Amino acid sequence: METKSRKLDAAKKAEAEEAEAELQTNIVYEDDKYVLPADDHETLQSTDLQVVQARIQEIVRVLNNFREMREGNRSRNDYISQLLKDLCLYYGYNEYLMEKLFYIFPVSEAIEFFEANEVPRPVTIRTNTLKTRRRELAQALINRGVNLDPIGKWSKVGLQVFDSPVPIGATPEYLAGHYMLQAASSFLPVMALAPQEHERILDMASAPGGKSTYIAALLKNTGMVFANDANKDRTKSLVANIHRLGVKNAVVCNYDGREFPGVIGGFDRVLLDAPCSGTGVISKDASVKTNKSEQDFQMLSQLQKELVLSAIDSVDANSKTGGYIVYSTCSVTVDENEDVVNYALRKRPNVKLVSTGLDFGKEGFTRYREKVFHPTISLTRRYYPHMHNMDGFFVAKFKKISNKIPKKNDDSADTVEDEEFTPITDDSGKRSRGGKKDTAAKTEEVEKISFNPEEDDELIRGKFAILLFVWLFNYKKEKKETANFILIFFFFFFFFFFFFSNVIYSIASQAIENSEGYQASSKEICINTL
Ligand SMILES: C[S@@+](CC[C@H](N)C(=O)[O-])C[C@H]1O[C@@H](n2cnc3c(N)ncnc32)[C@H](O)[C@@H]1O
Numbered sequence: 001m002e003t004k005s006r007k008l009d010a011a012k013k014a015e016a017e018e019a020e021a022e023l024q025t026n027i028v029y030e031d032d033k034y035v036l037p038a039d040d041h042e043t044l045q046s047t048d049l050q051v052v053q054a055r056i057q058e059i060v061r062v063l064n065n066f067r068e069m070r071e072g073n074r075s076r077n078d079y080i081s082q083l084l085k086d087l088c089l090y091y092g093y094n095e096y097l098m099e100k101l102f103y104i105f106p107v108s109e110a111i112e113f114f115e116a117n118e119v120p121r122p123v124t125i126r127t128n129t130l131k132t133r134r135r136e137l138a139q140a141l142i143n144r145g146v147n148l149d150p151i152g153k154w155s156k157v158g159l160q161v162f163d164s165p166v167p168i169g170a171t172p173e174y175l176a177g178h179y180m181l182q183a184a185s186s187f188l189p190v191m192a193l194a195p196q197e198h199e200r201i202l203d204m205a206s207a208p209g210g211k212s213t214y215i216a217a218l219l220k221n222t223g224m225v226f227a228n229d230a231n232k233d234r235t236k237s238l239v240a241n242i243h244r245l246g247v248k249n250a251v252v253c254n255y256d257g258r259e260f261p262g263v264i265g266g267f268d269r270v271l272l273d274a275p276c277s278g279t280g281v282i283s284k285d286a287s288v289k290t291n292k293s294e295q296d297f298q299m300l301s302q303l304q305k306e307l308v309l310s311a312i313d314s315v316d317a318n319s320k321t322g323g324y325i326v327y328s329t330c331s332v333t334v335d336e337n338e339d340v341v342n343y344a345l346r347k348r349p350n351v352k353l354v355s356t357g358l359d360f361g362k363e364g365f366t367r368y369r370e371k372v373f374h375p376t377i378s379l380t381r382r383y384y385p386h387m388h389n390m391d392g393f394f395v396a397k398f399k400k401i402s403n404k405i406p407k408k409n410d411d412s413a414d415t416v417e418d419e420e421f422t423p424i425t426d427d428s429g430k431r432s433r434g435g436k437k438d439t440a441a442k443t444e445e446v447e448k449i450s451f452n453p454e455e456d457d458e459l460i461r462g463k464f465a466i467l468l469f470v471w472l473f474n475y476k477k478e479k480k481e482t483a484n485f486i487l488i489f490f491f492f493f494f495f496f497f498f499f500f501s502n503v504i505y506s507i508a509s510q511a512i513e514n515s516e517g518y519q520a521s522s523k524e525i526c527i528n529t530l
Contacts, residue, residue, distance in 0.1 A: 036074060036082055052090045056111065059083045063107045083107075087114060093289040100297070100333055101279060103369060109386070116386035117282040123161040123168060124151055126182040126210075128245045129217045132173075134159065140173050154360060155187055157217075177244040182210045185280070185383050185393035189273055189328035190214040192356040192397050196321045198223040199268035204257040204311055207234030209241040211273055216247040225250045226264070230257060257307045261314040268322030272311040274304045276329035276336050280392025283385060301335045308344045312351050317400040325351065325398040332384065332392040334368045341380060341396045342373045349406050351398040353379045358395065360388070 036059075059079050062069040066076060088098045091114045102110050127134040134150070134157055141148060145165040151158030159179075161168055168174065169181055190211050195201050195218045203212040207229035216225050227242065229235050232254050242250050255263050257272070277300055278288045308327050317323050327344070329336050341364070344351065353376040364380030366373050380396040 036071060036078060049090060052086045056083065056086050056090060059086070060107055060111060087111075091118070091289070092286070094292075096294055097279070097289065097292055100335075104332060104334070112386040113384060116384075119385075120283055121183065121385065121391055122389065124182060124184045125159050125161060125168065125179040126187060126214060127157040127159065127179055128177055128213070129157060130221060130246050131176070132178045137173060137178050140178070141171065144171060146171075151184055154358075155184075155191075158184060158187060160184075175244070177246050180210055180213060180241070180245065182214075183281075183391050185330065185388075185390040186210050187214065188356075188358055188361075188381075188383065188393060189271060189326050189395050190218065192328075192358055192395050193269055193271050193324065193326040194357060195219050195223075195269060199319075199322055200224045200226075200266070202226045202228065202260065202264075202267045202270045202311075202314055204228055204260065204270060204272045204307065204314075205230070205275055206238060206271075206273070207231060208237035211271060212238070212250060213241055213245045213247055215271065216242075216245075216249055219249060221247065221249045223249060223268075226253060226267070227251065228253045228255055228257060228260075230255065258310050260310050265314045266316040267314050268316065268319040269324045269326070270311045270314050271326050271328070272307055273328045274307055274336075274340075276300060276304070276331040277333060278330055280330040280332050280383075280385070280394075282392075284391070297333065297335055301339060304329070304336055304340045305343045308340055309347055312344060312348050312398065312400060313405075315400045317350065317403045323400045324354075325400065326356075327396045327398070329394050330391055331394065332382065334365060334371070337382070337394040337396075338365050338368065338373050338377050338380065339371070341377055344398070345374050345376075350402040350404060351400050353377065354397050354399045355379055356381050356395050356397045361395070362387070364394070364396070 059082060062071075063076065063079055063083070066079075070076075070079070084095065084098055084102060087093070087102065087110075088095055091098075093101070093114075101113065104110070105113055127137050132140075138148060138150075138159060141159075141161075141164075146168070147162040147164065148159045149162070151160045173179060174181075193201075193215065195215050197219055199219065200223055201215055201219070203215060203225060206212040206227040209227060212225055212227040219225065225247070227238055227250050229238060235252055235254050239252055242252065253263070277292050277297060278285055279292075282288050308325075311325050311327065315323055315325055327341060331337065341353070345353070353374075356379070358381055361381030361383050363378045364373075364382055366375050366377050377396075380394065383390055383393040383395075385392055
């Protein structure tokens with residue numbers, strides 16, 4: 001009897017607590033069904049996060065079992081629009097960004113994503129294999145009381161730091177360049193790029209150099225890394241990291257990436273870790289939640305599209321070991337990822353997507369809301385904080401098939417159909433009259449805008465002849481008679497002389513290219529111009 005009465009008391013108490021909670025959270029049920037609040041205005045004025053959170057949970061519950069749990073004739077949109085408002089209020093995003101991110105995921109997963117953005121990601125470091133090995137580095141840090149573990153099976157150089165009694169960015173090992181403080185996600189594009197020793201690689205947007213220095217380490221300081229960044233101030237930290245980590249094969253330059261391959265081209269591989277909105281790194285920079293407008297996203301997407309074409313055009317399709325381009329962002333929005341890749345496939349039919357070689361990550365979207373993308377975009381990879389416990393990231397890898405860019409007539413469509421491309425040009429790049437009628441309609445002409453060493457040689461030879469003229473006229477001011485003699489001699493034997501300069505030039509350039517000092521000296525020139 002006593003036990004029964006105690007049970008009744010407990011049930012009553014639970015009911016009372018539930019009623020109190022309902023009162024506090026404004027959750028109202030009718031016939032066991034959650035009732036959406038009627039007055040939106042009142043809702044938006046509510047600042048009680050507990051109320052908002054409870055409502056979010058209820059709406060998610062209804063949306064996950066909509067047929068059975070919806071109230072009367074309420075539509076899915078009614079619930080979603082209330083949910084979006086509540087999510088903005090609860091997590092502090094602007095409405096535009098909230099909607100953009102919300103639709104990337106199924107409802108429950110979207111909440112997990114927003115929750116994960118509230119929690120810091122693990123601190124990770126990358127062993128600099130130019131100076132040490134992971135096991136030795138781990139031991140050295142453990143001796144200082146650092147609690148760490150390998151990052152995961154997928155990386156041989158990463159360590160995750162759980163806690164440390166010393167600042168991890170100021171240990172003697174850090175100062176000696178034995179490691180780089182680097183987010184785990186930031187390893188992925190370099191792993192996808194898979195640089196091979198002795199290759200020439202361009203890192204188009206490289207500051208502060210986390211990826212450039214990783215590329216240099218994989219190259220074992222052979223070949224060359226062109227570490228470029230448009231922001232001159234940021235190249236200071238890039239240079240500092242290059243020096244600290246003992247990188248000896250890097251050239252630092254400061255161009256707008258869109259100027260490549262006009263600056264230099266013919267690379268074996270190009271990494272474009274593009275400037276982006278940072279929606280993958282909100283846990284590091286919460287200002288992203290509110291400081292990005294629709295216009296910002298449009299501008300970023302435009303810049304990314306221009307940069308990716310430039311990256312593609314900077315690669316030599318005939319590279320014996322490479323011919324690859326990796327495009328990555330630390331953003332999860334479709335505009336900055338699949339949309340950009342799809343645009344590149346449409347504008348550059350001379351590239352195709354290939355596997356990133358990364359054995360985890362979610363497939364890129366081939367469809368997103370009203371958009372349909374090229375089916376091979378499933379080869380790209382997405383990374384999420386709630387799923388992979390790393391920053392949100394995107395990685396795509398292209399292989400360049402040809403240095404010729406077939407132009408399409410129809411640029412209007414935003415999506416790519418899976419069409420076969422048949423060039424109507426011969427191997428020398430000349431336009432051919434042949435080809436099927438329908439193919440001819442799709443292709444216009446061949447443009448060859450990538451790096452061409454022969455064209456460059458001709459330019460340099462032309463400059464050589466002009467310089468010779470200038471020198472002779474200057475010399476004439478000092479030694480008139482001798483100069484007159486040389487000038488007459490020069491005019492008489494102009495064609496013979498010009499021919500000779502070509503021969504001298506060829507012999508000299510061959511000798512320079514073969515000499516060991518070639519790379520070191522060009523590196524010095526570039527670094528000193530900063
Ligand atoms: C995501 S960050 C690069 C991070 C770098 N890859 C790393 O791992 O340390 C993007 C960089 O792009 C640079 N950038 C912005 N616009 C650019 C442009 N038009 N050309 C080249 N770099 C650009 C920015 O200055 C910024 O340093």
